[in-house]
Amino acid sequence: MSMSSQIQIFKFGGASVKDATAVRNVASVLKSYAGKQTVLILSAMGKTTNALERIHQSYLSGSNKDAIQRIAELKNYHSSILDELFTDKNHIVFREFNQLFGELAKAIDEKPELSYDKSYDRLVHFGERIATTILNAYLQENGFETQHIEAGDFIATDNNYRDAYVDWDLTVNKISEGARSWFANEKPCIVITQGFIAKSAENAPITLGREGSDFSASIFAYSLNATEMVIWKDVPGVMNADPKLMPEAVTLEHISYREAVELAYYGASVIHPKTIKPLENKNIPLRVKSFLNPVGEGTLIDRVGTDDKKVASYIFKFNQVLLSLFPRDFSFINEKNISEIFSLFSRNNIKVRLMQNSAISFSVCFDYEPARLNVLLEDLSKLYSVRYNEQVELVTIRHYSGINSDSIISGRKILLEQKSRSTWQMILNKQ
Numbered sequence: 001m002s003m004s005s006q007i008q009i010f011k012f013g014g015a016s017v018k019d020a021t022a023v024r025n026v027a028s029v030l031k032s033y034a035g036k037q038t039v040l041i042l043s044a045m046g047k048t049t050n051a052l053e054r055i056h057q058s059y060l061s062g063s064n065k066d067a068i069q070r071i072a073e074l075k076n077y078h079s080s081i082l083d084e085l086f087t088d089k090n091h092i093v094f095r096e097f098n099q100l101f102g103e104l105a106k107a108i109d110e111k112p113e114l115s116y117d118k119s120y121d122r123l124v125h126f127g128e129r130i131a132t133t134i135l136n137a138y139l140q141e142n143g144f145e146t147q148h149i150e151a152g153d154f155i156a157t158d159n160n161y162r163d164a165y166v167d168w169d170l171t172v173n174k175i176s177e178g179a180r181s182w183f184a185n186e187k188p189c190i191v192i193t194q195g196f197i198a199k200s201a202e203n204a205p206i207t208l209g210r211e212g213s214d215f216s217a218s219i220f221a222y223s224l225n226a227t228e229m230v231i232w233k234d235v236p237g238v239m240n241a242d243p244k245l246m247p248e249a250v251t252l253e254h255i256s257y258r259e260a261v262e263l264a265y266y267g268a269s270v271i272h273p274k275t276i277k278p279l280e281n282k283n284i285p286l287r288v289k290s291f292l293n294p295v296g297e298g299t300l301i302d303r304v305g306t307d308d309k310k311v312a313s314y315i316f317k318f319n320q321v322l323l324s325l326f327p328r329d330f331s332f333i334n335e336k337n338i339s340e341i342f343s344l345f346s347r348n349n350i351k352v353r354l355m356q357n358s359a360i361s362f363s364v365c366f367d368y369e370p371a372r373l374n375v376l377l378e379d380l381s382k383l384y385s386v387r388y389n390e391q392v393e394l395v396t397i398r399h400y401s402g403i404n405s406d407s408i409i410s411g412r413k414i415l416l417e418q419k420s421r422s423t424w425q426m427i428l429n430k431q
């Protein structure tokens with residue numbers, strides 16, 4: 001790879017390959033970008049990751065019959081896409097496909113790992129591998145020059161299953177080494193790999209956290225000094241609210257990395273929060289565009305950002321827990337308690353979305369996940385008396401000055417509220 005080579009990074013999410021028509025559409029989007037060296041990061045097809053999570057649940061609860069049944073359903077779903085895309089039933093893709101499902105079936109024959117998260121990654125990572133196998137074969141069949149690589153051979157992490165931390169030095173080395181051969185000849189080539197998955201320090205499959213494919217793409221962008229990264233989605237770009245919740249939502253044309261990180265951090269589901277930092281560090285522009293309207297401008301995210309304060313953005317997080325802790329002996333909440341509390345959150349892999357303390361209480365808001373919550377409660381109640389509300393809603397409004405919030409609050413109770421100059425957050429009880 002010469003230093004002057006121009007590499008673009010494309011990320012296609014699960015919705016972009018949810019059925020055969022969608023896969024064909026990806027190929028047509030790629031046609032209009034032919035002629036550039038490309039690394040394409042792909043997510044699992046449609047709702048595959050959710051299906052694999054359920055398979056993992058059945059497997060762990062010992063009901064292998066149910067797991068086998070669900071694997072069969074997942075295989076059927078993919079088979080029908082394959083059948084529609086490939087008329088030649090002797091195509092090698094069928095063999096590769098059966099082999100992957102064979103591996104998955106074998107994985108549930110083995111005893112579960114001691115760690116929940118590790119066993120989760122062992123099963124759930126298959127979704128992306130199945131997806132890239134199908135897309136790669138389809139693109140090759142349709143005249144694209146491609147190379148199919150395993151993300152696990154290039155993204156190296158620690159052993160923090162389900163939320164892996166990237167070993168950057170090793171990863172950058174592996175990817176730049178790889179690129180020397182992927183792009184060895186000047187002929188444009190599409191390198192296809194999986195989002196979301198990597199290899200742990202102990203060499204097992206690991207994942208970067210749900211919706212982590214965006215982050216995978218930016219790991220490749222960073223490592224290759226890409227000229228641009230594009231996240232292809234089924235929405236026109238980064239919007240100032242979820243249009244399903246606010247029909248009047250608009251697309252933001254041009255925001256800064258900083259604004260994008262803030263939006264992602266507060267839970268706008270448009271980009272995975274870890275995606276921006278690697279891009280910002282190398283000043284690589286990010287576009288979020290619609291694969292349904294590839295000529296649309298979408299949203300540009302870079303250092304400039306001209307829309308940051310133009311419109312208010314709204315982020316709604318449902319199914320949250322608001323938990324309050326009170327030291328049993330009426331002692332103050334101090335640095336020591338707080339660090340103790342946070343180490344428990346970190347040990348249980350719980351991400352805090354908002355926190356507030358008073359002299360003798362400490363409140364935090366996070367996503368409701370029964371299994372994690374129960375373990376946490378057990379730990380916390382040894383030290384504190386604990387009160388919590390389930391199913392509350394967290395609303396975050398960026399650049400809120402001048403907005404009318406009546407319809408958002410609409411008769412509900414604000415359980416907790418925080419305002420900075422640019423961000424207003426409130427926790428509301430159920431309607």
Ligand code: ASP
Binds near residue numbers: 013014049209212214
């Ligand atoms: N397939 C994974 C998920 O659904 C990763 C991703 O889509 O980014 O969470």
Ligand code: MG
Binds near residue numbers: 013
């Ligand atoms: Mg996805």
